[in-house]
Amino acid sequence: MAGLSSRGAGDRADEPASYRVEIENRVLRLEAEGNWSIVHLNKVDGDLRRLAAGPGEADRAVIGLSGVSRFDTAAAVVVSRTAGRLEEQGLRVEFEGVSEAQHLLLGKVDACGNPEPMHLPPVPLHIEILGKIGEAAIAMTAEARAMLGFIGTVVVAISRTFANPRRFRLVPFVHHMEKSGFDALPLVCLLTFLIGAVVAQQGATQLRQFGAEVFTVNLIAIIFLREVGLLLTAIIVAGRSGSAFTAEIGSMKMREEIDAMRTLGLDPMDMLVVPRVVALTVTLPLLTFVADIMGLVGGGLVVFFMLDMSPGIYITRVQEAVGFWTFGVGLVKAPFMAAVIALVGCRAGLSVTGSAESVGAMTTSSVVRSIFLVIILDALFAMFFTAVDI
Amino acid sequence: MSTSRKGEPIIEVEGLDTRFGDNVIHENLDLTVRRGEVIGIVGGSGTGKSVLLRTILGLKQPDAGRIRVFGLDFSTLPEAERRLNERRWGVLFQDGALFSALTVAENIQVPYREHLDLSQELMDELAAVKIAMAGLRPSACSLYPSELSGGMRKRAGLARALALDPEILFLDEPTAGLDPIGAAAFDELLNELKETLGLTVFLVTHDLDTLHATCDRIAVLAEKHVILVGTIDDMLRSSHPWIHEYFHGPRARAALAGK
Structure with missing residues (x-):
């Protein structure tokens, strides 16, 4: 803005940009005045776009810059475009009162060419909506195929590890067990305890309305051991660890660390994915067990205060209410859900592309997708267990 | 924005101390940059060249000392005035630091959108000119930063730094990672911009060719402060062991021979 501003004296320096146009003897004379810097240019630019000599009114144009106090690149763009337009209308364009710096700047801008508009023509709304639906459908099928392929790769990697146990990365495995299992304990305990109390x-x-309040115990025991304990834990873990997996692997992908691993002869599957998947598959059943216990404790506490049932009787009643398989059904589902959460999380991390935004987008989609899949899986298991009568 | 004369001090650093914990980076560092010159900052790795740049820009708080840019102490300016004056400089970070969610053209238009009221048409034209000025093809306009090569990202970063026609241009290793032809073109571009826009350039670099081709003066950072400021000839005459090594090493001789 400054630096080129010696012309035109300081008193006019802060007058906003303006110009005068007159046509005399078939000569169009355009005198620019004031501060032609980007800050003041918008209005002048709009007016200049509409500037045109009437047909046969002029055959020569003179653009005078001697009244200009400041002249920056943006001004050069506007002036050079205006000159170009006038030439298109068949006028010969000359400049007057151009300082050396202004001349250099105009030359530079001319050399950069008058740009073509870079906006694509607008698409009608209904076409755009249809297009989006189509895109989403194609993306979904592609993603499903890719996910299937990914599961296959992980299964192969895990079986390779079984064949050659030395490939297994013990330290990351333990690390992820601690981070996604042990560190989640307080949260899981607190939430399941509270939900247990609320359900009770x-x-x-x-149930008191029917005089059947003793069955509260059956309600808590069955609902917790069979469904809620696991579902709650799986959703907490999906939000806590699934997102962490995506963000960790995603930022490594972004900084080319994963490519670096490959070039060093390390398989990112072995290094990153297998330890996470195995760790979560081991820890989620353990967490579920703790969640079940805490739910029962929460329920027991409420039963103790509301129904005056002593802890001893509560435990006996729980034993009568549930068989081994009520508990077993809950626990059997846990490793499958864990595998789904870890696989979705890792896969989302590996599909991060260069931008920081994509890490965020993938993390969101990983959490949403794994919670969705966990609930779908639970429904499928419910159908299966009903069919086999457990 | 006062009317300004070439040669007056535009950046003044006095008695600057910076440290990270116990690690002292700068101690009592003085440096003056004059309007209209290209000053090159050289120094071994870890001597705090980039830290000096970040401190001048106010991205890092100095632990002691005074920094004045355009004659203003930015740390004591009111928020609004500071923002206004921050538009008077442009910065090219090492890897371009483009916003990854925006296209190249949108990146350049960010300052226009934020600070000015311009029509979309004019903004598009300006972005296209800046892109051409920085030596990018027009087709680069609609690309995202992740689709650009390292060299193109630098050029796009430069185009954004030039968006508001700054008075000072800060460049952090602009030619690192460019091929020799690209680097030479960058040097030429810098000289051209200095001519046409009357820029002051604060250039952190390791590239001896760039130093020879573009810098009016060179400041050498070592032993926690600026040990010498001067022209290339002053550097060549200096007997300080590090400066001698730097400007008389095999690579320096090759760069000089090319001139």
């Missing part, structure tokens, strides 16, 4: 309180209130 609501159950007792409702």
